[in-house]
Amino acid sequence: MKLIVIGSGGREHMIIKKLKENPEVEKIYALPGNGGIADLAECVAVSATDIEGITAFAVEHAVDYAVVTPDDPLALGAVDALNAVGIPCFGPVQKAAVIEASKSFAKDLMRRYNIPTAAYEVFDDMDAALAYIKTSALPIVIKADGLALGKGVVIAETREDAEQAVRSMMADKAFGDAGSRVVVEEYLEGPEVSVLTFTDGKTLVPMVSSMDHKRALDGDKGLNTGGMGAIAPNPFYTKEIAEESMNTIFLPTIRAMEAEGREFRGCLYFSLMLTKDGPKVIEYNCRFGDPETQAVLPLLESDLLTIMMKVTEGTLKPEDVVFREGASCCVILASAGYPGKYEKGFPIAIEDSVKDRVIVAGAALKDGVLVTNGGRVLGVIGLGSTVKEAVADAYSQAEHVSFENAFCRKDIGQKAIQEG
Numbered sequence: 127m128k129l130i131v132i133g134s135g136g137r138e139h140m141i142i143k144k145l146k147e148n149p150e151v152e153k154i155y156a157l158p159g160n161g162g163i164a165d166l167a168e169c170v171a172v173s174a175t176d177i178e179g180i181t182a183f184a185v186e187h188a189v190d191y192a193v194v195t196p197d198d199p200l201a202l203g204a205v206d207a208l209n210a211v212g213i214p215c216f217g218p219v220q221k222a223a224v225i226e227a228s229k230s231f232a233k234d235l236m237r238r239y240n241i242p243t244a245a246y247e248v249f250d251d252m253d254a255a256l257a258y259i260k261t262s263a264l265p266i267v268i269k270a271d272g273l274a275l276g277k278g279v280v281i282a283e284t285r286e287d288a289e290q291a292v293r294s295m296m297a298d299k300a301f302g303d304a305g306s307r308v309v310v311e312e313y314l315e316g317p318e319v320s321v322l323t324f325t326d327g328k329t330l331v332p333m334v335s336s337m338d339h340k341r342a343l344d345g346d347k348g349l350n351t352g353g354m355g356a357i358a359p360n361p362f363y364t365k366e367i368a369e370e371s372m373n374t375i376f377l378p379t380i381r382a383m384e385a386e387g388r389e390f391r392g393c394l395y396f397s398l399m400l401t402k403d404g405p406k407v408i409e410y411n412c413r414f415g416d417p418e419t420q421a422v423l424p425l426l427e428s429d430l431l432t433i434m435m436k437v438t439e440g441t442l443k444p445e446d447v448v449f450r451e452g453a454s455c456c457v458i459l460a461s462a463g464y465p466g467k468y469e470k471g472f473p474i475a476i477e478d479s480v481k482d483r484v485i486v487a488g489a490a491l492k493d494g495v496l497v498t499n500g501g502r503v504l505g506v507i508g509l510g511s512t513v514k515e516a517v518a519d520a521y522s523q524a525e526h527v528s529f530e531n532a533f534c535r536k537d538i539g540q541k542a543i544q545e546g
Protein backbone atom coordinates (compact mmCIF):
# COMPACT_ATOMS: atom_id res chain seq x y z
CA MET A 127 0.00 0.00 0.00
CA LYS A 128 1.00 3.57 -0.61
CA LEU A 129 0.10 6.07 2.11
CA ILE A 130 0.31 9.81 2.59
CA VAL A 131 0.59 11.38 6.02
CA ILE A 132 -0.13 15.08 6.30
CA GLY A 133 1.89 17.08 8.84
CA SER A 134 5.42 17.75 10.02
CA GLY A 135 5.64 17.32 13.80
CA GLY A 136 6.82 14.77 16.32
CA ARG A 137 3.29 13.37 16.35
CA GLU A 138 3.53 12.61 12.64
CA HIS A 139 6.98 11.05 13.05
CA MET A 140 5.59 8.73 15.73
CA ILE A 141 2.53 7.85 13.65
CA ILE A 142 4.68 7.08 10.60
CA LYS A 143 6.95 4.86 12.71
CA LYS A 144 3.91 2.84 13.81
CA LEU A 145 2.40 2.71 10.33
CA LYS A 146 5.68 1.30 8.99
CA GLU A 147 5.30 -1.70 11.31
CA ASN A 148 2.60 -3.03 8.98
CA PRO A 149 4.26 -5.19 6.28
CA GLU A 150 1.61 -4.16 3.72
CA VAL A 151 2.96 -0.62 3.72
CA GLU A 152 5.33 -0.22 0.77
CA LYS A 153 5.73 3.52 0.76
CA ILE A 154 4.79 6.55 2.82
CA TYR A 155 4.87 10.12 1.58
CA ALA A 156 4.95 12.81 4.26
CA LEU A 157 3.51 16.20 3.25
CA PRO A 158 5.63 18.04 4.19
CA GLY A 159 7.35 15.84 6.85
CA ASN A 160 10.60 16.88 8.54
CA GLY A 161 14.30 15.99 8.62
CA GLY A 162 13.75 13.04 10.97
CA ILE A 163 10.76 11.66 9.09
CA ALA A 164 12.93 11.58 5.96
CA ASP A 165 14.49 8.33 7.26
CA LEU A 166 11.13 6.55 7.03
CA ALA A 167 9.12 8.34 4.40
CA GLU A 168 9.59 10.45 1.31
CA CYS A 169 9.10 14.06 2.37
CA VAL A 170 7.33 16.15 -0.24
CA ALA A 171 7.33 19.96 -0.13
CA VAL A 172 3.55 20.41 -0.05
CA SER A 173 2.25 22.38 2.92
CA ALA A 174 -0.22 20.69 5.27
CA THR A 175 -2.74 23.46 4.56
CA ASP A 176 -2.46 23.31 0.76
CA ILE A 177 -5.57 21.19 0.27
CA GLU A 178 -5.47 21.37 -3.53
CA GLY A 179 -1.78 20.48 -3.56
CA ILE A 180 -2.43 17.52 -1.26
CA THR A 181 -5.27 16.09 -3.33
CA ALA A 182 -3.39 16.63 -6.60
CA PHE A 183 -0.37 14.80 -5.18
CA ALA A 184 -2.48 11.95 -3.83
CA VAL A 185 -4.22 11.43 -7.16
CA GLU A 186 -1.01 11.68 -9.18
CA HIS A 187 0.72 9.09 -7.01
CA ALA A 188 -2.33 6.84 -6.73
CA VAL A 189 -2.12 6.60 -2.96
CA ASP A 190 -4.34 4.04 -1.26
CA TYR A 191 -4.92 5.73 2.07
CA ALA A 192 -4.32 9.09 3.74
CA VAL A 193 -3.78 10.03 7.36
CA VAL A 194 -4.54 13.65 8.24
CA THR A 195 -3.44 14.60 11.75
CA PRO A 196 -2.97 18.39 12.21
CA ASP A 197 -5.95 20.56 13.15
CA ASP A 198 -5.61 23.12 10.33
CA PRO A 199 -6.04 20.79 7.33
CA LEU A 200 -8.86 18.98 9.14
CA ALA A 201 -10.65 22.29 9.74
CA LEU A 202 -10.04 23.23 6.11
CA GLY A 203 -11.71 20.04 4.86
CA ALA A 204 -8.68 17.97 3.76
CA VAL A 205 -10.54 14.73 4.45
CA ASP A 206 -13.59 15.84 2.45
CA ALA A 207 -11.36 16.84 -0.45
CA LEU A 208 -9.45 13.54 -0.45
CA ASN A 209 -12.67 11.54 -0.13
CA ALA A 210 -14.08 13.47 -3.08
CA VAL A 211 -11.27 12.14 -5.29
CA GLY A 212 -11.83 8.61 -3.98
CA ILE A 213 -9.07 8.38 -1.39
CA PRO A 214 -10.08 6.94 1.99
CA CYS A 215 -8.72 8.87 4.96
CA PHE A 216 -8.15 8.68 8.66
CA GLY A 217 -9.51 11.88 10.21
CA PRO A 218 -12.84 13.63 10.62
CA VAL A 219 -14.63 15.45 7.82
CA GLN A 220 -14.82 19.24 8.10
CA LYS A 221 -18.24 19.39 9.71
CA ALA A 222 -17.04 17.03 12.47
CA ALA A 223 -13.64 18.76 12.88
CA VAL A 224 -15.60 21.83 14.01
CA ILE A 225 -15.63 20.23 17.47
CA GLU A 226 -12.10 21.62 17.81
CA ALA A 227 -12.15 24.43 15.26
CA SER A 228 -14.89 26.33 17.12
CA LYS A 229 -14.83 26.41 20.90
CA SER A 230 -18.29 27.99 20.97
CA PHE A 231 -19.65 25.09 18.89
CA ALA A 232 -18.09 22.61 21.32
CA LYS A 233 -19.41 24.44 24.39
CA ASP A 234 -22.92 24.74 22.95
CA LEU A 235 -22.87 21.03 22.06
CA MET A 236 -21.94 20.14 25.64
CA ARG A 237 -24.65 22.40 27.02
CA ARG A 238 -27.32 20.95 24.73
CA TYR A 239 -26.39 17.35 25.53
CA ASN A 240 -25.60 17.76 29.24
CA ILE A 241 -21.93 16.88 28.92
CA PRO A 242 -20.01 18.17 31.96
CA THR A 243 -17.82 21.21 31.24
CA ALA A 244 -17.03 24.63 32.75
CA ALA A 245 -19.93 27.12 32.84
CA TYR A 246 -19.45 29.72 30.09
CA GLU A 247 -20.75 32.57 27.97
CA VAL A 248 -19.95 33.33 24.31
CA PHE A 249 -19.41 36.91 23.11
CA ASP A 250 -19.23 38.42 19.63
CA ASP A 251 -19.38 41.92 21.07
CA MET A 252 -16.41 43.25 23.02
CA ASP A 253 -18.39 45.65 25.22
CA ALA A 254 -20.68 42.82 26.32
CA ALA A 255 -17.65 40.65 27.15
CA LEU A 256 -16.06 43.50 29.11
CA ALA A 257 -19.29 44.12 31.03
CA TYR A 258 -19.57 40.41 31.89
CA ILE A 259 -16.05 40.12 33.32
CA LYS A 260 -16.65 43.17 35.57
CA THR A 261 -18.77 41.01 37.87
CA SER A 262 -17.61 37.44 37.16
CA ALA A 263 -15.82 35.30 39.74
CA LEU A 264 -12.01 35.20 39.59
CA PRO A 265 -9.89 33.63 38.23
CA ILE A 266 -11.73 33.62 34.93
CA VAL A 267 -10.73 31.93 31.67
CA ILE A 268 -10.83 33.78 28.31
CA LYS A 269 -10.57 31.74 25.11
CA ALA A 270 -10.36 32.76 21.46
CA ASP A 271 -13.09 30.86 19.62
CA GLY A 272 -11.01 29.60 16.70
CA LEU A 273 -7.73 27.76 16.23
CA ALA A 274 -4.84 29.65 17.81
CA LEU A 275 -1.98 27.12 17.98
CA GLY A 276 -2.91 26.26 21.57
CA LYS A 277 -2.11 29.82 22.63
CA GLY A 278 -5.58 31.38 22.60
CA VAL A 279 -6.34 30.71 26.28
CA VAL A 280 -5.76 33.21 29.09
CA ILE A 281 -6.34 32.41 32.75
CA ALA A 282 -6.89 35.82 34.32
CA GLU A 283 -6.31 36.21 38.05
CA THR A 284 -7.40 39.85 38.09
CA ARG A 285 -10.09 41.91 36.33
CA GLU A 286 -7.38 43.99 34.66
CA ASP A 287 -5.81 40.86 33.14
CA ALA A 288 -9.22 39.59 32.00
CA GLU A 289 -10.01 42.94 30.38
CA GLN A 290 -6.64 43.03 28.68
CA ALA A 291 -7.12 39.49 27.34
CA VAL A 292 -10.53 40.38 25.88
CA ARG A 293 -9.16 43.57 24.30
CA SER A 294 -6.12 41.85 22.85
CA MET A 295 -8.24 39.09 21.28
CA MET A 296 -11.22 41.17 20.12
CA ALA A 297 -9.77 44.63 19.36
CA ASP A 298 -6.05 44.03 18.70
CA LYS A 299 -6.73 40.70 16.93
CA ALA A 300 -3.81 38.96 18.64
CA PHE A 301 -5.07 35.67 17.14
CA GLY A 302 -6.55 37.14 13.96
CA ASP A 303 -10.11 36.10 13.19
CA ALA A 304 -9.88 33.26 15.74
CA GLY A 305 -10.49 35.91 18.42
CA SER A 306 -13.41 37.84 16.91
CA ARG A 307 -15.57 35.66 19.10
CA VAL A 308 -14.50 34.76 22.63
CA VAL A 309 -15.65 32.20 25.16
CA VAL A 310 -15.45 33.31 28.79
CA GLU A 311 -15.59 30.40 31.18
CA GLU A 312 -15.47 29.31 34.77
CA TYR A 313 -12.06 28.37 36.17
CA LEU A 314 -11.82 24.66 36.98
CA GLU A 315 -9.40 23.02 39.36
CA GLY A 316 -7.98 19.52 39.44
CA PRO A 317 -5.48 17.26 37.69
CA GLU A 318 -5.60 17.32 33.89
CA VAL A 319 -5.81 14.20 31.78
CA SER A 320 -5.55 13.71 28.04
CA VAL A 321 -7.57 10.82 26.68
CA LEU A 322 -7.07 10.12 23.00
CA THR A 323 -9.69 7.79 21.57
CA PHE A 324 -10.34 5.97 18.32
CA THR A 325 -13.90 6.29 17.13
CA ASP A 326 -15.73 5.30 13.98
CA GLY A 327 -18.68 7.44 14.99
CA LYS A 328 -20.56 4.65 16.78
CA THR A 329 -17.94 2.69 18.71
CA LEU A 330 -15.35 4.55 20.77
CA VAL A 331 -12.22 2.94 22.17
CA PRO A 332 -9.99 4.99 24.48
CA MET A 333 -6.22 4.72 24.23
CA VAL A 334 -4.08 4.61 27.34
CA SER A 335 -4.47 7.91 29.24
CA SER A 336 -1.70 10.50 29.32
CA MET A 337 -0.57 13.81 30.79
CA ASP A 338 0.86 16.74 28.86
CA HIS A 339 3.19 19.37 30.37
CA LYS A 340 2.25 22.61 28.65
CA ARG A 341 4.35 25.23 30.44
CA ALA A 342 7.89 25.96 29.32
CA LEU A 343 9.65 25.71 32.68
CA ASP A 344 9.91 23.35 35.64
CA GLY A 345 7.15 23.50 38.24
CA ASP A 346 4.62 24.53 35.55
CA LYS A 347 6.16 28.01 35.33
CA GLY A 348 6.76 30.09 32.26
CA LEU A 349 4.72 30.50 29.10
CA ASN A 350 2.37 27.97 27.54
CA THR A 351 4.01 25.91 24.80
CA GLY A 352 2.91 23.24 22.36
CA GLY A 353 3.86 20.72 25.10
CA MET A 354 7.24 20.01 26.75
CA GLY A 355 6.69 16.35 27.54
CA ALA A 356 4.12 13.69 28.30
CA ILE A 357 3.72 10.51 30.30
CA ALA A 358 1.35 7.57 29.94
CA PRO A 359 -0.63 6.21 31.67
CA ASN A 360 -1.88 9.11 33.80
CA PRO A 361 -2.15 7.84 37.42
CA PHE A 362 -4.89 10.34 38.32
CA TYR A 363 -7.16 8.68 35.77
CA THR A 364 -8.37 5.67 37.73
CA LYS A 365 -10.55 2.83 36.41
CA GLU A 366 -13.58 4.42 38.13
CA ILE A 367 -12.95 7.81 36.55
CA ALA A 368 -12.41 6.13 33.18
CA GLU A 369 -15.77 4.41 33.46
CA GLU A 370 -17.50 7.62 34.53
CA SER A 371 -15.87 9.53 31.66
CA MET A 372 -17.01 6.92 29.17
CA ASN A 373 -20.62 7.20 30.36
CA THR A 374 -20.93 10.93 31.01
CA ILE A 375 -18.57 12.34 28.38
CA PHE A 376 -17.18 10.08 25.63
CA LEU A 377 -20.28 8.20 24.49
CA PRO A 378 -22.61 11.20 24.92
CA THR A 379 -20.20 13.23 22.76
CA ILE A 380 -20.08 10.84 19.80
CA ARG A 381 -23.84 10.32 20.01
CA ALA A 382 -24.38 14.09 20.10
CA MET A 383 -22.19 14.50 17.03
CA GLU A 384 -24.13 11.80 15.21
CA ALA A 385 -27.45 13.36 16.20
CA GLU A 386 -26.23 16.70 14.82
CA GLY A 387 -25.39 15.09 11.47
CA ARG A 388 -21.67 15.45 12.19
CA GLU A 389 -20.57 11.86 12.73
CA PHE A 390 -16.98 11.87 13.96
CA ARG A 391 -14.53 9.31 12.59
CA GLY A 392 -10.90 9.57 13.61
CA CYS A 393 -9.04 10.31 16.81
CA LEU A 394 -11.19 12.30 19.20
CA TYR A 395 -9.05 13.70 21.97
CA PHE A 396 -10.68 14.65 25.27
CA SER A 397 -8.83 17.09 27.47
CA LEU A 398 -10.34 16.56 30.91
CA MET A 399 -10.08 18.25 34.29
CA LEU A 400 -10.75 15.88 37.19
CA THR A 401 -12.68 18.26 39.46
CA LYS A 402 -14.18 17.45 42.83
CA ASP A 403 -17.54 17.26 41.02
CA GLY A 404 -16.23 14.65 38.58
CA PRO A 405 -14.45 14.77 35.22
CA LYS A 406 -15.24 17.80 33.04
CA VAL A 407 -14.23 18.63 29.48
CA ILE A 408 -11.68 21.43 29.08
CA GLU A 409 -11.66 21.03 25.33
CA TYR A 410 -12.05 18.62 22.48
CA ASN A 411 -9.42 18.10 19.82
CA CYS A 412 -10.28 16.47 16.52
CA ARG A 413 -6.87 14.78 16.23
CA PHE A 414 -4.01 13.09 18.04
CA GLY A 415 -2.29 15.23 20.70
CA ASP A 416 1.31 16.33 20.49
CA PRO A 417 3.35 15.27 22.48
CA GLU A 418 0.85 12.79 24.01
CA THR A 419 0.99 10.64 20.86
CA GLN A 420 4.74 10.16 21.35
CA ALA A 421 4.03 8.70 24.83
CA VAL A 422 0.86 6.77 23.98
CA LEU A 423 1.69 5.00 20.71
CA PRO A 424 4.84 3.24 21.97
CA LEU A 425 2.47 1.30 24.26
CA LEU A 426 0.11 0.28 21.44
CA GLU A 427 0.42 -3.42 20.75
CA SER A 428 -2.16 -3.65 17.94
CA ASP A 429 -1.38 -2.59 14.39
CA LEU A 430 -2.11 1.13 13.95
CA LEU A 431 -2.96 1.00 10.24
CA THR A 432 -5.50 -1.78 10.81
CA ILE A 433 -7.21 0.27 13.53
CA MET A 434 -7.22 3.39 11.38
CA MET A 435 -8.76 1.60 8.42
CA LYS A 436 -11.47 0.12 10.63
CA VAL A 437 -12.24 3.61 11.91
CA THR A 438 -12.57 4.81 8.32
CA GLU A 439 -14.77 1.86 7.32
CA GLY A 440 -16.95 2.11 10.44
CA THR A 441 -16.13 -1.40 11.67
CA LEU A 442 -14.13 -0.63 14.82
CA LYS A 443 -14.41 -3.10 17.72
CA PRO A 444 -13.03 -2.63 21.25
CA GLU A 445 -10.82 -5.72 20.86
CA ASP A 446 -9.04 -4.14 17.88
CA VAL A 447 -7.19 -1.76 20.20
CA VAL A 448 -4.81 -3.43 22.65
CA PHE A 449 -2.26 -1.60 24.77
CA ARG A 450 0.46 -3.35 26.66
CA GLU A 451 1.13 -2.95 30.37
CA GLY A 452 3.87 -0.57 31.38
CA ALA A 453 4.55 3.11 31.02
CA SER A 454 6.10 5.58 28.67
CA CYS A 455 7.50 9.10 28.80
CA CYS A 456 8.40 11.66 26.14
CA VAL A 457 10.76 14.50 27.08
CA ILE A 458 10.97 17.34 24.57
CA LEU A 459 14.31 18.97 23.79
CA ALA A 460 13.63 22.53 22.66
CA SER A 461 15.62 25.48 21.36
CA ALA A 462 16.62 28.02 24.05
CA GLY A 463 14.16 30.91 23.94
CA TYR A 464 11.14 28.82 22.87
CA PRO A 465 8.18 29.59 22.95
CA GLY A 466 9.61 33.07 22.26
CA LYS A 467 12.40 33.82 19.79
CA TYR A 468 15.09 31.21 19.22
CA GLU A 469 17.93 30.49 16.81
CA LYS A 470 17.87 27.65 14.27
CA GLY A 471 20.37 25.72 12.21
CA PHE A 472 22.46 23.95 14.90
CA PRO A 473 23.60 20.41 14.01
CA ILE A 474 21.94 17.67 16.09
CA ALA A 475 24.04 14.74 17.33
CA ILE A 476 22.12 11.53 18.07
CA GLU A 477 24.13 8.49 19.16
CA ASP A 478 23.20 5.29 17.33
CA SER A 479 22.20 3.54 20.56
CA VAL A 480 19.23 5.92 21.05
CA LYS A 481 18.21 6.50 17.42
CA ASP A 482 15.03 4.47 17.72
CA ARG A 483 13.99 6.49 20.79
CA VAL A 484 14.21 9.90 19.13
CA ILE A 485 11.11 11.41 17.59
CA VAL A 486 11.91 14.45 15.50
CA ALA A 487 9.70 17.55 15.36
CA GLY A 488 11.48 20.79 14.42
CA ALA A 489 14.53 19.69 12.47
CA ALA A 490 15.58 19.78 8.82
CA LEU A 491 18.21 18.09 6.71
CA LYS A 492 20.90 20.48 5.47
CA ASP A 493 23.51 18.90 3.24
CA GLY A 494 22.63 15.55 4.77
CA VAL A 495 23.00 16.79 8.36
CA LEU A 496 20.05 17.05 10.75
CA VAL A 497 19.86 20.63 12.06
CA THR A 498 17.48 22.40 14.43
CA ASN A 499 14.63 24.10 12.62
CA GLY A 500 11.94 24.80 15.21
CA GLY A 501 11.14 25.53 18.83
CA ARG A 502 10.39 21.99 19.85
CA VAL A 503 13.22 20.12 18.15
CA LEU A 504 12.72 16.51 19.15
CA GLY A 505 11.32 14.16 21.77
CA VAL A 506 13.13 11.34 23.53
CA ILE A 507 11.06 8.32 24.51
CA GLY A 508 11.57 6.41 27.76
CA LEU A 509 9.93 3.09 28.59
CA GLY A 510 9.54 1.14 31.82
CA SER A 511 7.18 -0.89 33.89
CA THR A 512 6.20 2.22 35.88
CA VAL A 513 6.04 5.93 35.07
CA LYS A 514 9.01 6.44 37.38
CA GLU A 515 11.11 3.99 35.37
CA ALA A 516 9.95 5.42 32.05
CA VAL A 517 10.85 8.96 33.14
CA ALA A 518 14.32 7.87 34.33
CA ASP A 519 14.82 6.02 31.05
CA ALA A 520 13.82 9.06 28.96
CA TYR A 521 16.26 11.36 30.75
CA SER A 522 19.05 8.82 30.50
CA GLN A 523 18.46 8.34 26.74
CA ALA A 524 18.40 12.13 26.34
CA GLU A 525 22.02 12.31 27.49
CA HIS A 526 22.98 10.74 24.18
CA VAL A 527 21.37 13.51 22.13
CA SER A 528 22.82 17.00 21.88
CA PHE A 529 22.64 20.29 20.04
CA GLU A 530 23.69 23.82 20.86
CA ASN A 531 21.17 25.84 22.87
CA ALA A 532 19.10 22.77 23.83
CA PHE A 533 16.88 22.92 26.89
CA CYS A 534 14.33 20.60 28.41
CA ARG A 535 12.14 20.51 31.49
CA LYS A 536 13.74 18.39 34.18
CA ASP A 537 10.48 17.52 35.94
CA ILE A 538 8.41 15.74 33.29
CA GLY A 539 6.30 13.11 35.06
CA GLN A 540 7.07 14.28 38.60
CA LYS A 541 3.44 15.03 39.48
CA ALA A 542 2.46 11.61 38.18
CA ILE A 543 5.23 9.89 40.13
CA GLN A 544 4.13 11.60 43.34
CA GLU A 545 0.57 10.45 42.76
CA GLY A 546 1.92 6.88 42.36
Ligand code: AMP
Nearest residue numbers: 244267276279311312313314397408409
Ligand atom coordinates in the same frame (compact mmCIF):
# COMPACT_ATOMS: atom_id res chain seq x y z
P1 AMP B 1 -6.94 24.58 26.02
O1 AMP B 1 -6.14 25.19 24.88
O2 AMP B 1 -8.39 24.87 25.99
O3 AMP B 1 -6.58 23.13 26.25
O4 AMP B 1 -6.37 25.29 27.33
C1 AMP B 1 -5.00 25.33 27.64
C2 AMP B 1 -4.82 25.11 29.10
O5 AMP B 1 -5.50 26.12 29.84
C3 AMP B 1 -5.43 23.81 29.59
O6 AMP B 1 -4.58 22.73 29.43
C4 AMP B 1 -5.69 24.12 31.05
O7 AMP B 1 -4.50 23.96 31.81
C5 AMP B 1 -6.04 25.57 31.02
N1 AMP B 1 -7.49 25.75 31.03
C6 AMP B 1 -8.33 25.79 29.96
N2 AMP B 1 -9.61 25.96 30.36
C7 AMP B 1 -9.59 26.02 31.72
C8 AMP B 1 -10.59 26.19 32.72
N3 AMP B 1 -11.88 26.35 32.43
N4 AMP B 1 -10.19 26.19 34.01
C9 AMP B 1 -8.89 26.05 34.35
N5 AMP B 1 -7.90 25.90 33.45
C10 AMP B 1 -8.23 25.89 32.14
Ligand code: GLY
Nearest residue numbers: 338353415416417
Ligand atom coordinates in the same frame (compact mmCIF):
# COMPACT_ATOMS: atom_id res chain seq x y z
N1 GLY C 1 -0.92 18.42 23.72
C1 GLY C 1 -1.91 19.35 23.41
C2 GLY C 1 -2.42 19.28 22.06
O1 GLY C 1 -2.03 18.46 21.24
O2 GLY C 1 -3.31 20.08 21.75
